[in-house]
Amino acid sequence: MFEFLDSIYTFEILGNSFGLSMIVTSIMFIVAGFIVAGVVKTIFAKKFTPSLSEHTSKNVGKLLYYGIIVLTFLIVVTSAGVDLSGLLVAGGIFGVVIGFATQSVVSNLFSGLFLMIEKPLKQGDTVEIPEMDVLGTVLDITMFSTILRKFDGTTMRIPNDKVFTSRIRGFNPTQARRTSVSVGISYSSNTKNAIKTIKHAIKHNLEYVLQKPEPEIHVTDLADSSVNLEIMMWYHREHWGKIYPQLRDVIKSSLDANGIEIPFPQRVVKIHNN
Amino acid sequence: MLESISDPFSKYATFGSYPIDDKLHLQFPKTNLSLKKESSDRYSYHRISAASEQKQVLDMGSKIKLHVCPVLPLNLPEHKTSLLYLDISTPLSVGKGMTSKITLQYPVEIGVFVECNSEYDLIDCFSCDPLLSRFALYGSPTDGYFCKYAFVEFADDNIDNYCFAKMDVHIINNTNTPAKISKVIFDASQQDVFYSEDGVFVESLNMVIESKNKATINCESFTKDCSKSIKLQAKESEFFVMTEGYD
Incomplete structure (x- = not known):
């Protein structure tokens, strides 16, 4: 059978003779x-x-898949009688050339591997990469790039070496998170009354704000036009979307309802007749 | 007509089952609930509360009843945890080696079920006091426990049965110092809710204080002859250990 196939077609590469049977066997x-x-x-x-995280199992699965394929190719090539040592010497020189040409590709590949080992972020995490002004959810970490879905619904592909060398702000490691809002009230308003009003409004209108730790309100600045208050509150990391749209509206409405003014920037001009 | 435990002096509906004719109207504190027959086996349901409104069409057969009963306070504004954080308005001090029993208010939500062939399907859940549907964190932001939260007082006879059940807490102080208790955190999924003419009750808790910051809490089964509410959450654990303090 093999002899018959070889009799049909035979060719030579680098001094090695290959028959059709070898091609058929290799393909098989x-x-x-x-x-x-x-x-x-x-x-x-x-x-x-x-038993593994989705991210880890996916990457180990990919590694196994491509590992077996590469191994198969090596077995096929060596069993065909191709001497790889010659290729390695030639490849050494060629590799330097290729290395320079594909520096960023290799850099991304290794960064991808390190991202998978160190796991500063994983699939499903909400992260911010301040250097790139990106905030979103990690969709996938591939061999060469990390894909994030931003909150506007668009996706962004970032090369792995950029992700690996950037600062990453993670929003997932802790259950509770704190947010703060600043608001200025007029100097004629009673500060204690304003704080009490805002706390009451948060308690009654923002059901996802944690009651413990309690929301805190501090006077942070006696500014040019207003007494500035900072309102800090805790929430579950998944509830930001339930709080954010209402937060400022609740604060403003409560201040309006209690006659507490949020002043415009103002300047007092005194005219002296003399 | 009314197959429920009724209080003739109250304007509010009571817990139990209600057969539905052409229409049904039930009133609870700050909440109105109505059911209207649209066709032979279709009903429209409408509930207006202080904090929310719910409308839906029920297509669940013609021989249905409406069942209303108190349920564990773990569903509003959404089910996120089975832990309940009761913040006690007046802290209690228990002497060293002493035991004590207190009765606390225990927030309840009201579950509305459709009863058909002895099976109950939840169609709605509400609270007569929206301030009882809040969350809190017990412990640090990194390792703490996310809990449902309610600010409660010691229960007395004037308790509002639409907002609160009564819960006994048996406290054993096994330390050598007096223990000041201002909060109780536990897994509410261990408990069942019961109701009768005398009010609403949940199974009692045993709280064993083991050290300055540690107390173990488990649930004690209930023995009173009452109607048992439908349970929406499966039991998640046998006990909870308060490791972040009880003061």
Whole structure:
């Protein structure tokens, strides 16, 4: 059978002779490699996904899949009698050239690996990367890039080396988070009354604001036109969207209802006749 | 007509089952609830409360009843945790090696169910006092426990049964110093709610104070002859350990 196939077509590369039987066998091995890789990946996903995080299981699955495929290619090439040592020497020189050309690709690849090992962020996390002015949810971390979904619904692909070397602000590690809002009241308003009013409004209107730790309100500045108050409150990390749209409206409405003025910038001009 | 425990002197509806004819109107504190027959097996449901409004069409058969009963306070504004944080208005000091029993107000929500062939489907849940539907954090932001929160007092005979149940807490101070208790945090999914003509009750708690900042709380089963409310949450744990203090 093999001899028959070889009699049909034979060719030479780098002094090595290859027959049609070798091509057919190699293709069969490669196809089998793909099938085995797929089966291993599926078995791994079924067996280990429940005990691992989604992010880890996905990446280990990818590593197994591509690892088996690469291994299959190496087996096929070596079994065909191709001497890889010559390729390695040639590849050494070629590698330097390629290395310079694909510096950023390799950098992204290794950054991706380090991101998977160190895990400063993982799939589903809400993160902010201040250097890039990006705030959103991590959709995926691939070998070369991290994909985030911003809150406006758009997605952003960021090369892994940029993510790895940037400051990352994570919003997921803690259950509770604090937010603060500043508001200025007029100098003629009673500060204690304003604080009491705002606390009452928060308690009655913002059901997702935590009652413990209690919301805190401090006078932070005696500014040019107003007495500035800082209002700090805690909430569950998943409830920001329930609080944010109402927060400033609740504060303003409560101050308006109690006759407490939020002043415009103003300047007092005194005219001396003499 | 009314298959529920009724109080003839109260203008508010009582807990229990209500058969539905053409229309049904029930009034609770700050809440009005109505059910109207639209066709042979279709009803429109409408509830207006101080904090929210709910409208829906019920297509659940013609032989249905409306069942209203108090439920654990874990559903509003959304179910997020089974832990309940009761902040006691007047702290209690228990002497070293002493035991004490207190009865606390226990916030309840009201569950509205459709009863059909002895099966109950929840269609709505509300609170007569929206201030009882709040959250709190017990412990630090990194390691703390997210809880439902209510500011409560010691229960007396004038308790509002639409807002509060009564809960006994048995406290055992096993330390060598007096213990000041101003809060109780526990897994409410351990408990069942009961109601009768005498009011609304939940199973009592045992609180064992083990050190300055640590107390273990578990639930004690209830023995009173009352109607048992429908439970919406499965039991999540046997006990809760307060490791962040009880003062």
